[in-house]
Amino acid sequence: MSITFQIHNRRGTARTGVLTTPHGAVETPTFMTVGTQATVKGLTPDQLAAAGAKILLSNTYHLALRPGDELIAELGGLHKFMNWPGPILTDSGGYQVFSLAERRKITDHGAEFHSHIDGKKLELTPERAVEIQQNLGSDIAMVLDECPPADGNPEVIRNAVRRSRLWAERCKTHHSRSGQALFAIVQGGTDIALRAESAKALVELDFPGYALGGFSVGESPELMHAALPECASFLPELKPRYLMGVGRPQDLLVAVAAGIDLFDCVMPTRSGRNALAFTTEGTLRMRNARHRRDSAPLESDCPCYTCTNFSRAYLHHLFAADEMLGPTLLSLHNVAYYLRLMGEARAAIDAGTFEAFHAGCLARWIPR
């Protein structure tokens, strides 16, 4: 087995554990910072490690298009290419084919599409998705899935569930890289019965980990929050559970309560580039003139490089002057914030105080 997963403590359905990979161990629940194109935008691996990042996510679709998975393999694999010594999970590219590629055509065979970069015609089959990820050499690979839109009609979602099951099996058959785990992806939108059906079919195939895909693609957060506990309960208790592409801090805590172990989202870095800071007291828009003369850091008790060295006034200045360092420093803090939140959630689960911690966070973030 290329990865192992051990659960340490439980509090209701929430749990803490350790995911061990060939590139190191990660305490869960945890957040995977997104490095789509083999780089977390604006941050060096050293800065990421200092912010507390242990595991990164990168992307099959983007890397296959540019620079090419064979080139990365030739250069020693993705870890070496991007100089990240810790664990890496690669998404399969399913989501990107459906959201980024142009003029796509999806059949049971696979997805035919035109690259969003140069319009070149390409094909992504389950076998090719596995091959790309084997070339990249990630610690965790994901099966190719069909990710239907949140507003897709029941027939579209039902067909995506059927096809994702079919593709998951072909991925599993084709997968052979030792030291790399292949996770399955459950689809089904917010239809609990379809989620149950999708999960059941994939559990029969016995994967080492399971993801919930197709959330945060347009449905309301309330619908997702309502669906999560049951959806998580359909997944094997003793294997890692990953909620893909979600989300805001409040979404993460709801999902942790439901028993999710792994998360990824562009929110901390994309928001950082757009001058939005996450703090224990809620979000701050750093372009707002009220920060202009503020000598305080973003958070007085945050140990990140940004908070220990720079004032809100300086961050405001960097964004006002359109300076690159603004996005870098704010992304750095936001990543540190997300990882700190996950660390606090773990500590609260271990201490048996998770419900109080969760309620306290919401009370501060969403003042009445």
Added chain:
Amino acid sequence: MSITFQIHNRRGTARTGVLTTPHGAVETPTFMTVGTQATVKGLTPDQLAAAGAKILLSNTYHLALRPGDELIAELGGLHKFMNWPGPILTDSGGYQVFSLAERRKITDHGAEFHSHIDGKKLELTPERAVEIQQNLGSDIAMVLDECPPADGNPEVIRNAVRRSRLWAERCKTHHSRSGQALFAIVQGGTDIALRAESAKALVELDFPGYALGGFSVGESPELMHAALPECASFLPELKPRYLMGVGRPQDLLVAVAAGIDLFDCVMPTRSGRNALAFTTEGTLRMRNARHRRDSAPLESDCPCYTCTNFSRAYLHHLFAADEMLGPTLLSLHNVAYYLRLMGEARAAIDAGTFEAFHAGCLARWIPR
């Protein structure tokens, strides 16, 4: 005296020394990395220090416009604002008024202009330039000068020399901040007689350091190279000499040979953002497809973070994918390269081998 300067060794007119400021000592000759808007574009102070930077340059014109020199003073000064604990030199804004400001009108009283940011009407007098720099709290302030274009007719250049002398005196009279040195700026274009006249008039006013301004503003490098030895000889032997805004590595070595101690230029950072790398063997254009599969670092013996951790192939990928980390990593290397070149020049002067070092550099950079 707020700064002291000691010469250690000489080789011809080249010399090594130490410039001591309230924020630390700097071995000379050295290069000052440019942080125009209170930030070196894309680099944190930690990254700059790791690259070997000891002294930064920032800008009166830009900071007075945004965020405002009084705001910076209120927040504890420029060092604290940008979190740079080492020495800072601030340029007076003369060059920017002439190159960036809109609809400017220059009289002996000062410069009236419209801000390049919001078109607001502003005035920069010698007294105001000193006041701004006193608010910023830099270690070295520069007098306000008039920087004529390289193709200005003799009358324009003659008048700039006269006015710069007048303004230098008013700056000196107005300057009162202890712990801050005020340097004078010699003008005169490439007219040696005018440079001599300008230098003589300023030396009579007895400043603690002298700069050569108005080079690298459009004249050919050959003209500048030819003029430098005499121009440097007009400046006091025992005081620091600063060649403003120059330049390419070959220009720096010519100037070091002529007895210059301090340099600044946007070239390493601007080139870094534009995918141009400086190396001991010459420049590399990192967007060029020939780097696509190259697993070697930019320079195998460069100790910088970029060279010790990333391949040319990865840097090429970052620029091809328009990723922020490309400009950051390449700026970092280029700054480290410039500082390393200055360190090697100092070592060669101290060892009595500067001419051979200089010739060796040129032979590698400009292959026949």
